[in-house]
Amino acid sequence: MSAPFARLPRWADYGLIPVINLIVAFLVAGIVVLLVGENPIDAAGILVKGAFGSGQNIAYTLYYATSFIFTGLAVAVAFHCGLFNIGGEGQAYIAGLGVAVVCLTFDGVLPWWLTFPLAIAAAAAVGAAWAFIPAYLQARRGSHIVITTIMFNFIAASAMVYLLVGPLKPAGSMAPQTRDFLAGAQLPKLGWVLEAMGMSVRSAPLNISFLLALLMAWAVWLLIWRTKLGYEMRTFGFSPKAARYAGISDVRMIIIGMLISGGLAGMMALNPIMGDQHHMTLDFVAGAGFVGIAVALMGRSHPAGIVPAAVLFGVLYQGGAELAFEMPNISRDMIVIIQGLVILFAGALEHMFRPYVQTVFASLSPRTMGVPAPKGEGA
Template sequence: MTPAPLPRWVDLILLPLLNLSVAFLVAGLVVLAIGEDPLEATRILLYGALGWGEGIGFTLYYATSFIFTGLAVAVAFHAGLFNIGGEGQAYVGGLGVAVVCLALDRYVQWWITAPLAALGGAAFGAAWAFVPAYLQATRGSHVVITTIMFNFIAASLMIWLLVDVLAPPGQMSPESRTFEAGGRLPQLDGLMALIGVDTGSAPVNLSLILALLAAWGVWLLIWRTRLGYEMRTFGANRDAAIYAGVSPLRITVVAMLISGGLAGLMALNPVMGEQHRLLFEFVGGAGFVGIAVALMGRAHPAGVVAAALLFGVLYQGGAELAFEKPAITRDMIVMIQGLVILFAGALEFLFRPALGRLFAGAARREAA
C-alpha cells in the first residue's frame, strides 16, 4: 500500500498548513470552553505581538532563541537523530557564554567578548551533546533517552554551580553577577529604526543577525556540502550510508555536536543580549519549543525561521493576552505548543490519505 504521490506544493505547503489550522482550531475550542471569545483573543494576541514597535521587538527577541533551538533539532533530524536535549544544551551553553563574559567584560569592548562568548556557548552546548552522541554511536544507547536524562543532569549541575560557585558571596538569589558593558550585546533598536519600527526597550539584539546567519549556514551545510549529504543519506537510510562508506560514529557525533552547538548559541540571546547575567532556568522551555519549530518548519532552515517567528508571535502575543484577559494565562502557549507538535509531528499523516484520494481523483478526471 504505497501512499499516492501528492503534488509538491500540497506536500510542502497545504499539508503543514492544514495540520497547523487543526492545532489552532483545537486551541480555539479550549478558549471557547473557558468562556472567552477565540476571535477576540486572536486579535489581542496578534496586536500584542505585531501591532506596535516594542511588541515587534519582543517577538523578534523570542524568535531569535527559537531559531537557534529549532535549527538544533532540525540538524539532528537530517541525520536521523532526535535531540530532545536542546533545553539542557542551551542551559549549559549559557555557562559557556557567562564564563567568557565574566572573564572579559571589565577589560575589553563587547565586540571582542561577543565572538568568544558565542564560541563558548557553542562549545559548552556541543560538549553537553557529546556524551549522548558517543554512547548512541558506540553503545547503541538511544539518544532520545540519554538527552532527556542529560536535561535533568544539566538542571542539577547548573543549580549547584549557580548557588555554590557563581553567585557572588552574600547573595541569596541563584545568579551570577551582572556583566559590565564589555559583556553586553548591542540592541537592534537603531537598525529597526531604519526600517521605521520603534522597538523601544525591547531586548531584540545582535544575536538575531547571528541566528539568521546560522540558518543560512545550516542550509549550506545540509544541501551544499559533502558532510550534509552524508548526514542526509545516513538519516534516510542507515544501511545504505554505511555501505557507501559513511562512518556511523563520525556522522552521529558530528551531527549531535553541531546540534548541541546551535542549542548552546541560543544562550547568547538571553544571557548576553537581555539579562546580562546567568539566571536560574533562563532557558525557560525554549529548547523544547525548538522541537515544535523544527517539526513545523519541516527541518528546513527557511521553515524553521518562519516557525520560530510564529512562536515568537505566540510568546509575545500570549504575554499581552494574559495581561488583557486574566482568564487566559501564558500556559495556553505551552498547550498550543503541544498541539502543534501533535498535529504537525505525530499526526502529520492524518490528512494525507484523504488528500491523496482527492488529488488522485482530480488527476483522473483531468486525464478523462
C-alpha cells in the same frame, strides 16, 4: 490500502499539508480557549495585536524568535541525521555556563565585538560537549539517544542550580544569579532598525544575536544541502543501512550530527544572557529548547521553514504575554498547549490528512499526480 498512491506537487507537500496540520492544531487550541470561557477569535485578535501592534511588540516577537531559531535548527540538524535530540533544553542551559564564564572574565577588558565571538565559541563548545556524551553513548554503546538526552536535561538542571546557588553567585547576594556584566559583555540592540522605520521600540531586548541566528539558518542550509558532509548526514538519516553500505561511518555521523546540534542549541544562551538580562539566572532557557522541537517539526527541518516557524512561536510568546493581561484566564501556559498540539499534529500525526489531500488532488487532475490515468474508460 486501496487508495492509489498519488504524488503530491511540492507546494502541497511542503506548504499545504503543514498548513492544514497547523490549522487543526490551532482549532483544537481554540476549543481549549472556549473551555476556559473566552472567545477564541477575540483571543487571536489580541494575540496578533500584541505581537505586531507596535515597534516594541515586534522587537519582542523577534527577540523570542531568535532563541527558537537556534533551538529549532539544533533539532532539525539532528533530525537530518535520523536522531531525535530532545536535549536542546539542557544543552542551551549548560552552554550558558560557557557564555557566563567568558563574559565574567572579559567584560571589563574587551569591547563587546571581541567578547561576542569568544562567547559564541564558548556557547557552541559547551553545548556541543554536553551533546557529545549522549552521542558517544549512542554511537559506541547503543544507548537510546532520546532517553540519554532527557536524562541529560535533568542533570543539566541540577548542575546549574548547584552552580548558581553556590560558586557562581557573588558573595553577599541572595538571588541565584551571576553578577551583572559590564558593557564589554552587553550586545548592541537592534531596535534602531525598527526606529529608523518610524516605530517606537523603547527597551525591547532584540539584539544582534538575531542576525547570528539568521546567519546560522543560512549556514545550516549550506551544510545540509550543499556540502558532502550534509549529503552524508541526510543519507545516514534516511537509511543507515544504505549509508553504511556506501562507506559512511555511523559513529562519525552520529557524533558530528549531535555536536552541530548541541552547538546550535548552545548558541541560544547568547540571546537571553548577553542580549537581554546581562547576567545568568536560573532557568533562563525557559522552555526554548523544547519549543525547538515544535519549530523543527513545523518547519519540516528546513531553515526556510524553521525561521517562519520560530517567528510564529515568537508571536505566540509575545502575543501570549499581552493576552494574559487582557484575558487573565489565558496565561502564558496556553503556549505550552499550542506547542504540544503543534508537535502532535505537525509531528506525530503528520500524515493524518495526507490521504484525503491525495484523494482530492487525484480527483481534480489525475494526470498530473503521477497516477496512471484510467485508459479507455467507458470506451
